[in-house]
Amino acid sequence: MAEPLVLGIETSCDETGVGIVRGTHLLANEVASSMEEHVRFGGVIPEIAARAHLESFTPTLRRALATAGVQLKDIDAIAVTAGPGLAGALMVGLSAAKGLALATGKPLYGINHLVAHVAVGLLEGGHQGTSRTERSTGTVESPVLAPNTAALLVSGGHTEILRVGSLTDDVELIGSTIDDAAGEAYDKTARLLGLGYPGGPAIDQAAKKGDPTAFRFPRGLTMPKFEGTAENPGKHRHNWSFSGLKTAVARAAEQFQAQGLAVPTADIAASFQEAVVDVLTSKAVRACQEHGLTSLLLGGGVAANSRLRELLAQRCATAGITLRVPPIPLCTDNGAMVAALGAQLVGAGAPASSLAIPADSSLQASRILI
Amino acid sequence: MLLLAIDSSAGASLALIRSGNVPDAAPEVLHSAETQVPNAHAEWLAPAVTEALTEVGLRGEELDGVVVGAGPGPFTGLRVGLALAHGLAEGWDVPLHGVCSLDSLALRADDAGISGQFLATSDARRRELYWARYESAEWAPEVWSPGKSSEFSGPPQAGCRLVEGPFVGPAEELPDLPSVGAGLWLYPDQLTSAELAGAPADPAAWTPHAVELGRLAHGALTGELHGVLCAPRPLYLRDSDAKVPAQMKGRAG
Ligand SMILES: [Zn+2]
Numbered sequence: 001m002a003e004p005l006v007l008g009i010e011t012s013c014d015e016t017g018v019g020i021v022r023g024t025h026l027l028a029n030e031v032a033s034s035m036e037e038h039v040r041f042g043g044v045i046p047e048i049a050a051r052a053h054l055e056s057f058t059p060t061l062r063r064a065l066a067t068a069g070v071q072l073k074d075i076d077a078i079a080v081t082a083g084p085g086l087a088g089a090l091m092v093g094l095s096a097a098k099g100l101a102l103a104t105g106k107p108l109y110g111i112n113h114l115v116a117h118v119a120v121g122l123l124e125g126g127h128q129g130t131s132r133t134e135r136s137t138g139t140v141e142s143p144v145l146a147p148n149t150a151a152l153l154v155s156g157g158h159t160e161i162l163r164v165g166s167l168t169d170d171v172e173l174i175g176s177t178i179d180d181a182a183g184e185a186y187d188k189t190a191r192l193l194g195l196g197y198p199g200g201p202a203i204d205q206a207a208k209k210g211d212p213t214a215f216r217f218p219r220g221l222t223m224p225k226f227e228g229t230a231e232n233p234g235k236h237r238h239n240w241s242f243s244g245l246k247t248a249v250a251r252a253a254e255q256f257q258a259q260g261l262a263v264p265t266a267d268i269a270a271s272f273q274e275a276v277v278d279v280l281t282s283k284a285v286r287a288c289q290e291h292g293l294t295s296l297l298l299g300g301g302v303a304a305n306s307r308l309r310e311l312l313a314q315r316c317a318t319a320g321i322t323l324r325v326p327p328i329p330l331c332t333d334n335g336a337m338v339a340a341l342g343a344q345l346v347g348a349g350a351p352a353s354s355l356a357i358p359a360d361s362s363l364q365a366s367r368i369l370i
Numbered sequence: 371m372l373l374l375a376i377d378s379s380a381g382a383s384l385a386l387i388r389s390g391n392v393p394d395a396a397p398e399v400l401h402s403a404e405t406q407v408p409n410a411h412a413e414w415l416a417p418a419v420t421e422a423l424t425e426v427g428l429r430g431e432e433l434d435g436v437v438v439g440a441g442p443g444p445f446t447g448l449r450v451g452l453a454l455a456h457g458l459a460e461g462w463d464v465p466l467h468g469v470c471s472l473d474s475l476a477l478r479a480d481d482a483g484i485s486g487q488f489l490a491t492s493d494a495r496r497r498e499l500y501w502a503r504y505e506s507a508e509w510a511p512e513v514w515s516p517g518k519s520s521e522f523s524g525p526p527q528a529g530c531r532l533v534e535g536p537f538v539g540p541a542e543e544l545p546d547l548p549s550v551g552a553g554l555w556l557y558p559d560q561l562t563s564a565e566l567a568g569a570p571a572d573p574a575a576w577t578p579h580a581v582e583l584g585r586l587a588h589g590a591l592t593g594e595l596h597g598v599l600c601a602p603r604p605l606y607l608r609d610s611d612a613k614v615p616a617q618m619k620g621r622a623g
Contacts, residue, residue, distance in 0.1 A: 047445065050445070057457075088445070088449070095453035099454040101457075102419060103462045355420060356413045356414070358412060
């Protein structure tokens with residue numbers, strides 16, 4: 001079969017995304033975000049996100065079809081995020097996708113959001129929007145997953161490192177956060193410091209004027225009892241924890257307030273960011289090394305963070321790992337990544353999903369297709 | 371005219387409705403199905419639509435429109451039906467119409483011979499009800515008159531119209547009127563059951579069904595009923611409950 005034309009629908013958090021790909025060619029990536037509506041709450045409110053998905057679905061779909069210059073009847077398959085994510089939000093995209101699949105008679109693929117973040121790395125034409133794909137070390141551009149690939153996914157909703165042997169049948173979770181997602185820690189800290197929402201860009205900005213060594217904030221789960229050794233790994237060797245960090249930041253700020261002093265916002269922001277980025281990158285790079293993974297893809301909204309990209313590039317280069325960061329509009333949640341994974345599954349001859357599939361808010365990374 | 375109606379405001383249900391062969395005759399229900407299993411809307415509804423079309427031997431492209439219950443109802447379940455309906459209407463490229471889900475109960479009460487003012491109720495959880503006030507009487511023909519389209523020959527005619535609503539509130543704050551729907555079994559001490567000799571089942575067990583919503587939309591689309599159709603968007607009636615976190619309060623910017 002010629003390269004499949006796949007429509008992808010994403011509604012797992014606060015972005016309503018509809019993307020269209022042909023094989024590994026990106027044709028459209030339309031996103032409607034309800035982010036503005038969450039600003040006054042300092043974080044994503046699931047009910048607000050779910051309401052916005054329903055409002056945005058049809059207009060976003062129509063825009064994507066117009067951008068790609070295709071009609072629904074031309075589509076070969078419909079892929080949709082079935083999990084993980086916010087249950088009520090997932091349900092909107094999944095139901096709408098079922099309606100489209102049923103009405104058009106096209107196969108439905110209920111796919112894993114995390115794996116879709118990795119599949120987006122295969123897309124060509126991803127320069128649409130911003131910069132082209134970046135690499136820390138050059139390799140020949142090819143729409144094939146590099147062997148021994150790892151993916152570091154960092155967003156407001158999730159923080160994971162995956163081993164990806166094959167996008168269609170071999171994905172393994174190596175490590176993840178055991179409490180807050182890294183992006184969530186950014187949001188909570190930004191709220192605490194009065195820097196606004198979303199926290200990622202706000203803290204990144206404030207940190208530029210601050211001293212990252214001013215405060216020594218904790219690096220979660222780095223004590224020997226959690227980490228063990230390469231030969232005898234501890235339970236949390238490749239896991240992260242960000243909830244203690246949030247508490248430490250609050251305590252630091254309170255100490256100044258108690259003495260009637262101005263809170264050194266920039267220094268706290270810079271030190272907080274350094275703590276997050278340090279522990280994220282050091283554990284990710286070590287996980288790659290200990291699993292023989294030589295290629296690392298960064299995904300998720302926090303990929304936009306300048307310090308994360310800088311330090312990760314540096315540490316990957318030192319460790320001889322090829323780092324790949326898709327353009328930011330493809331790192332944040334979007335429909336194109338869902339379509340990209342859908343196209344891989346169609347190409348691999350994977351069986352379509354039933355119209356009876358449920359949304360699975362805690363879908364395991366290893367389950368690529370429901 | 372051929373319509374597919376779906377509703378997920380309480381249970382989940384669907385119906386295929388077609389104009390009868392006789393002009394002005396009541397529409398024919400080709401197929402109807404429902405589930406009362408809570409939280410199963412998402413899994414049940416889409417396969418049930420496929421089954422309905424297969425059973426009746428119709429293709430979706432033959433439909434003249436999709437009708438969806440706009441609620442009110444518990445948000446997540448309600449959105450399942452609405453999102454599915456939006457996907458279906460886009461996929462078939464047919465119009466999508468909304469109908470207030472409580473109108474289903476009003477039409478059922480009217481069919482069962484209710485007269486005068488009454489309330490249609492459904493479970494809004496959190497010790498509250500969704501409700502609307504209707505009146506069944508003889509009306510001038512411009513007033514919507516669900517279920518009586520076959521008798522639409524000349525004024526005046528019997529029928530039922532919405533007086534006010536839909537609203538959400540605690541049972542004790544509802545007007546003291548005969549009622550139908552889930553409010554009756556949830557709050558038997560606060561609500562009075564409507565006397566319905568012709569009722570097919572205990573009105574306390576009534577939940578909205580797509581059959582009546584389809585019939586109402588059919589009446590509206592054939593020009594016999596007025597004020598029935600609404601936008602295919604959820605009638606939430608409640609805000610999204612989100613609270614501004616304490617840290618944000620009183621903070622400038
Ligand atoms: Zn994501």
